[in-house]
Amino acid sequence: MSDEKKGGLGVALAIGAPLLVVGILLGIILFVISPASACGAGTGTRVNLEAMPTEPVAGYQGDQLMNAAYIMNAAIDLGLDRDAQVLGVMTAMGESSLINIDYGDWETNGVRNPDGTPTTSIGLFQQQDSWGTPQERMDPTTAATLFYNHLILVDGWATMEPTLAIHKVQRNADPYHYESYGTAAEQIVTALSGAVGTCATGELVYPLADGFNMTSDYGPRDISVAGASSWHAATDLQHWPNNCNDPVYAIQEGRVTFTGSFQVTIKHPDGYDISYLHMWPEDVIVNVGDEVTAGQPIGATGNSGPSGGCHLDLRINVAGNTNPLLETLVLSQAEGAPSLYWNFVNPEAFYALYGMELCGGAGSCSRPSIDGTELPIR
């Protein structure tokens, strides 16, 4: 047995170098094509107003979803893409909860303009009278068009953090106000876009509440924490700097197959395993054999095991997978992972299969840095 293991490692080491080169090449190709190939991403879809969902989406329903549809279609009419649709929906969530209200900050909070006059903001985007007539600002399509016409004048709006791009148009006190609406906006845009051909089905949610950060990417990395892996088969997530004792949610349904040490593993009905690392054992609230649903709390972020601070290490192993769609994902061994970390896939690519962005898109996760230096906790 031990000889076999040694042999396996030897082979892995011998072929490791060429694999690494191929892996880097594949990685580059994957990186370049992934935004376009991500399910649901890229070009936007016009919403069919006759086929609106009757069930709530992300807690929004009825007229709220219809207003989201008007916004999404206004983006399409201007030749804008799906990211712009998400931006518009995020903005209206943050301004009016997607309700076309005929009152604003003056009526609710007594907010005045610098010259002392009451503010006049109304509608889905809470636009003041300098934006247009009351009729224009209260017409969802026109209000959205006014918003987008300003947005596209913002330098680099498409590559900025979504909340900051929105802030350049809306000019509120808090540039980060819209951040927490990213996930819900993504879900609504996905739902209203209808079924997309190559999208995975089944529910997938984020493992932490909105507004989390990614502090270590999937793949090779330099690491100073003793015992932490130099090839990282996972994505590290946290709410910096309130990174401890933060609820962790199952990202998909499945059966708990392992809890112990610093790891919880949940096997999806399709046979692949999703693991959540570094929770303190006493914080884990599921047991082996439990059937969990997507979004069910399973514990809280901790610093258990090889870890340099509280965070969630999310990793997906597809060794037992029976879902053909997941077979399109690049395996860790093809990217140069040592044999200990074979059969893992990049969680970001996994989310992309569902038309969701784990990090760096219009979703809720950002990669923080201080003057270009990644935050220290891994």
Add this chain to the structure above:
Amino acid sequence: MTAFARPTLPEEQWWNELLPLLSQKGAVAYEGTLPSNIPVTAVTGAAVLLPASTDVATLVEVPTDAGLYVVTLVRGSTEESWLAERIRPAAQ
């Protein structure tokens, strides 16, 4: 926080006096803010340093006349002075 909480200042003066106190990311984020939209006009008590700080990033809780605010401070190294990255109402 005091430099931020001045909604009645002309836009240009507000920005010129706040800018030196912001980190690079903070400057990108807060550029274009309309000071008249800021609900805070005064700091009403002593600031409190929150736990979970490091040498280069920390959170400070500041009581204001518009409720509790949290300021995220960062610096490139221990030699440099702290700069504000986020100035936000505390989570409810």
